[in-house]
Amino acid sequence: MAMRGKSNRLVAVASAIFIALILFYTTEPRRRSFSCKTFESCLAGRPHSYQHALPVEPTIYENELSLRDGTLHFAREINRSDPEILILVLNKDEESWSRDFRSTDRSIYDFLDLLISTNLDLMTVSLSLMTSSSDEFLEIKKATATLPFARTNIYYQPDSGRSFPYEQRHDPAVQRQRRAALAALRNYLMLRSLRNEDHIVWIDADVVEFSEGIIQTMIAHSDRRDDVGMITAACHQNNMENYDKNAWAVDRNVSAIMGAVEEGDHAKAVQTLEDTRYFTDVLSSGTSDNELLPLDSVGGTVLYIRAGLIRQGVTFPTFNVVGTTWSQDGWIGVETEGICYVASSLKGGGCFLLGGRHHVRHADLG
Secondary structure (H helix, E strand, C coil): CHHHHHHHHHHHHHHHHHHHHHHHHHHCCCCCCCECCCHHHHHCCCCCCCCCCCCCCCCEEEEEEECCCCCEEEEEEECCCCCCEEEEEEECCHHHHCECCCECECCHHHHHHHHHHCCCCHHHEEEEEEECCHHHHHHHHHHHCCCCCCEEEEEECCCCCCCCCHHHCCCHHHHHHHHHHHHHHHHHHHHHHCCCCCEEEEECCCEEEECCCHHHHHHHHHHHCCCEEEEECEEEECCECCCCCCCEECCCCCHHHHCCCCHHHHHHHHHHHHHHCEEHHHHCCCCCCCCEEEECECCCCEEEEEHHHHHCCCCCCCCCCECCCCCCCCCECCCHHHHHHHHCCCCCCEEEEECCCCEEEECCEC
């Protein structure tokens, strides 16, 4: 009887400790999401700690003002900084960080942990985010203050466009209008933020994992090869091997999509493209980590852009740019699906996919 009572007490103590651990990891001040997908994330998943040396007694300048277009802009900058990399992120509201499998809601703190996991020296990084949530604007200001980004820009721009239910975001009927608006937001943030950086990296707010060294690999390819202007990587979810269907290469043997397409044949051309294009999972199969594979369209879950292309006028098209005439819209190529087409006429405007194991993982919900 005494032995059974002792055993019950041990079970109770173990249960209490386990519950305490869960509460600690889900309610800690940094509000990091809780996940039990792996042992590390379940019990040992402490937030990443920043490893690089911090500047000695840095002078930090902060400023907040309303721009003439009504956008609220907060800027934070460390004195004498000269960042090489500009990281850009669009956020609609707190839901944009999404949720991961068996996880609490993610937040800006989880996203910053993701950036720390890249092992980039944040003193070489400018971080710019734009949100349409006033609450997120304040939360992002607070969260980013704990890390030594060379420059931080946060823009609050209330959402004035037509909204679509989140579950309809991939519905073809709304994709064109939604992506045109997204292209305009991307251009706004990119053109407002770019200063003297050499490299631009777009990251979706609901990306939760990078393969090791992915950003450094993209930059190294760009530094080595003059033809490399944009690079993306395979993107998957826990239950979906190829999540980002906006990254693909055309089959150049299909004449129906390689020449001029009459207005009445637009729908047919789109269908032919969809039936014959090659997605990232097929293109990267059997390749090595150091290979680059040509693309005709890129996705935006992670997207490297050589900054010099933007200074020459490359932006995300807000309309179907492929096949446009003076009197009519094109038949494909809005937002990320058109930026390679725009850049292809410029020196160094080639688009590529990282081969081998390189990838990003998208949140399982969203």
